[in-house]
Amino acid sequence: VLEAQGEWLRAAQTLAGINLDSNNARVFDDRYKLEKALKISDLYLACDQSPKAESFVNRAAYLLNSHKEDPELQYRYKSCYARILDAKCKFLEAALRYYEISNLRRTPGQAGATGGEGASGSAPASAGQDEAEAMLLNAIICIILARPGPQRSRVLATLHKDERCIKLAGGVYTILQKVYMERILQPSEVQAFATLLKPHHRAPLEDGTTVLEQAVIEHNLQSASRLYKNISFDELGRMLGIDPLRAEKTAASMIGEGRMEGTIDQVDRFIYFSHLKSGG
16 A cells, blocks of 8 residues: 555565564465565665665575576566666666666567567566666666776677667667767767666765766766877866866876776876877
8 A cells, every 4th residue: 555655665664564584473485575575675776775675685685596497586686686786876787787687578589579478478578578678778877877998888889789779769879879989978968868867876976976977077088088199188178078187087097997098197287098199
């Protein structure tokens, strides 16, 4: 009843308060406990209580060992776990999980086809396809928000060549394509992408920026490294829409972490991009 009324937190707290241990008057089997743990986790996620959701997903993981052959329980567990990674801003891992889940909901023998039974064997394929598209969209959002680096590039390549992404609503494939091809993102494109985000994607970081803003700055900086042999701090700051000092610090961080190749000349206030220096 509470769930139907949108009282997700109260519903989660009510279910979490039920004693399912064997010392109770009733004896509950592991499957029942597993289903309840996943349900509680899902409810906590619905009200942005990811730490509490994670504790119940961890319980579910232990119980899931005896139900490895149940595709629906596996799907529900993986879905909750992916959303927790997303909420914790572990975007690369979340993208990988979401993409894996999107493939679980494909119609057997077809990529995103309609008709017949869904992947679980109990739901229509159209329902499975809708879920697959939602998970695919989540994967794209997370990989765009993930920090630039070799692993992110590999996942971008996988998503870019997946024909299902082209058909997604909201024009998300356009920005996926630009990110994959390392082209600089324009403010209008970023604004359109922002409409697809969840509240925690817009939450402020310690420096006052948001996850999206930081992701766009790092992406555009990496894109600039493909276009220029070198660039001054001032010009880079103007290109990224930030002050020169922050542009320098961001570049230094990415170079230091091995996510971008280059050197910084603090005397002349220039950045030299290593992979292009040999070109002239």
